[in-house]
Amino acid sequence: MSQRTLIIIKPDAVRRGLIGKIISRFEEKGFKIMDLKMFSFTRQQAERFYEPHAGKPFFQDLVDFITSGPVVAAILEAHNAVSVVRLMIGPTRSFEAPPGTIRGDFGLGLTENVIHASDSEESFNRESAIVFS
Numbered sequence: 001m002s003q004r005t006l007i008i009i010k011p012d013a014v015r016r017g018l019i020g021k022i023i024s025r026f027e028e029k030g031f032k033i034m035d036l037k038m039f040s041f042t043r044q045q046a047e048r049f050y051e052p053h054a055g056k057p058f059f060q061d062l063v064d065f066i067t068s069g070p071v072v073a074a075i076l077e078a079h080n081a082v083s084v085v086r087l088m089i090g091p092t093r094s095f096e097a098p099p100g101t102i103r104g105d106f107g108l109g110l111t112e113n114v115i116h117a118s119d120s121e122e123s124f125n126r127e128s129a130i131v132f133s
Ligand code: CMP
Pocket: 053, 058, 061, 062, 092, 110, 111, 112, 113, 115, 116, 117
């Protein structure tokens, strides 16, 4: 069954001019782009978005980073969208992400790791309500 997921091209990737390359990968893979927008997270919106990480030692860095410049958010649709997108972006630590994945090809960081994607349908519902409200 067709499923939707949310991706966010993070400020590091937007600053480096990677929007087109990253969106192209999802188009070439066969995803339908159901919604797309560029915006900047407010601090309050970022704290809600990353609420599952509240209290972790890296939480402030995460909020500082995601509010540091514009991002691009997209809702993508395909069969098994959540798991396919997670495979395509690679593991959180870009420096351990295999070549061929988006983080593996475009990043080196941990906090600054190029792209976010929902890790479940529940996360998608929660996150997309915050981003596309
Ligand atoms: P993402 O999976 O998009 O959402 C949570 C983010 O927290 C993750 O990307 C990283 O950017 C960041 N993150 C996770 N673990 C750490 C960590 N140990 N130190 C710093 N940032 C982290």
